[in-house]
Amino acid sequence: AQTVTQSQPEMSVQEAETVTLSCTYDTSESDYYLFWYKQPPSRQMILVIRQEAYKQQNATENRFSVNFQKAAKSFSLKISDSQLGDAAMYFCAYRSAEGGSEKLVFGKGTKLTVNP
Amino acid sequence: EAQVTQNPRYLITVTGKKLTVTCSQNMNHEYMSWYRQDPGLGLRQIYYSMNVEVTDKGDVPEGYKVSRKEKRNFPLILESPSPNQTSLYFCASSSDRRYSGNTIYFGEGSWLTVV
Numbered sequence: 001a002q003t004v005t006q007s008q009p010e011m012s013v014q015e016a017e018t019v020t021l022s023c024t025y026d027t028s029e030s031d032y033y034l035f036w037y038k039q040p041p042s043r044q045m046i047l048v049i050r051q052e053a054y055k056q057q058n059a060t061e062n063r064f065s066v067n068f069q070k071a072a073k074s075f076s077l078k079i080s081d082s083q084l085g086d087a088a089m090y091f092c093a094y095r096s097a098e099g100g101s102e103k104l105v106f107g108k109g110t111k112l113t114v115n116p
Numbered sequence: 117e118a119q120v121t122q123n124p125r126y127l128i129t130v131t132g133k134k135l136t137v138t139c140s141q142n143m144n145h146e147y148m149s150w151y152r153q154d155p156g157l158g159l160r161q162i163y164y165s166m167n168v169e170v171t172d173k174g175d176v177p178e179g180y181k182v183s184r185k186e187k188r189n190f191p192l193i194l195e196s197p198s199p200n201q202t203s204l205y206f207c208a209s210s211s212d213r214r215y216s217g218n219t220i221y222f223g224e225g226s227w228l229t230v231v
Contacts, residue, residue, distance in 0.1 A: 004158075018208065019219075027164075030192065042224075043204060043224070043225045044222070044224055044225070045206060045222040045225075047219070047220075059180075091158060095220075102147040102149060102164060102166070102210055102220070103161050103164060103174060104151075104159070104161070104220065106158035106159040107158055108156055108157060108158045108161070109158055
């Protein structure tokens with residue numbers, strides 16, 4: 001079974017600075033998808049960024065980018081120019097690419113605080 | 117607008133009183149799932165459905181039932197709720213990834229407290 005580990009329960013960053021959230025995963029599969037979700041105080045689940053394992057290029061969405069290291073099974077999220085609205089719980093998630101598997105396996109989350 | 121709608125959003129109930137949390141999606145998605153979120157544990161899948169009349173257990177199915185009689189609806193049933201089912205529940209839906217590009221849509225969550 002796949003597992004996702006987020007080793008940082010809490011992180012903090014100064015406004016306008018850069019922060020990196022860590023995520024590692026364990027799988028024997030070669031094809032899969034990885035995601036970062038943001039959960040603000042409203043508890044809504046918001047997709048931040050996704051990465052297909054077969055793509056070597058790291059995904060980027062505006063101020064958010066990932067460092068995907070397939071051999072190391074690492075998928076970190078970098079937030080540049082942090083804003084107060086980035087404060088939230090962040091979840092790393094794994095999804096198999098095998099047919100019929102729609103399950104997301106989540107890490108336990110990292111709570112990000114942004115200090116003004 | 118693409119939506120996954122859950123009801124109720126907030127509920128306090130008593131141990132043993134059957135309840136149903138409804139979930140409806142308007143995107144004609146084949147796949148639907150229920151997750152629960154507990155502090156320090158992230159989200160864990162309870163049940164999922166690959167299409168009408170096709171359901172299967174996730175990681176934490178004990179104490180829950182589901183049904184999929186219509187494609188758009190996937191209710192979560194707690195036949196005899198217990199305090200350890202106090203949690204935040206999310207419904208999610210997605211289309212066949214061959215056509216969808218992997219987007220999974222989440223409902224807004226349902227806070228359930230069992231006393």
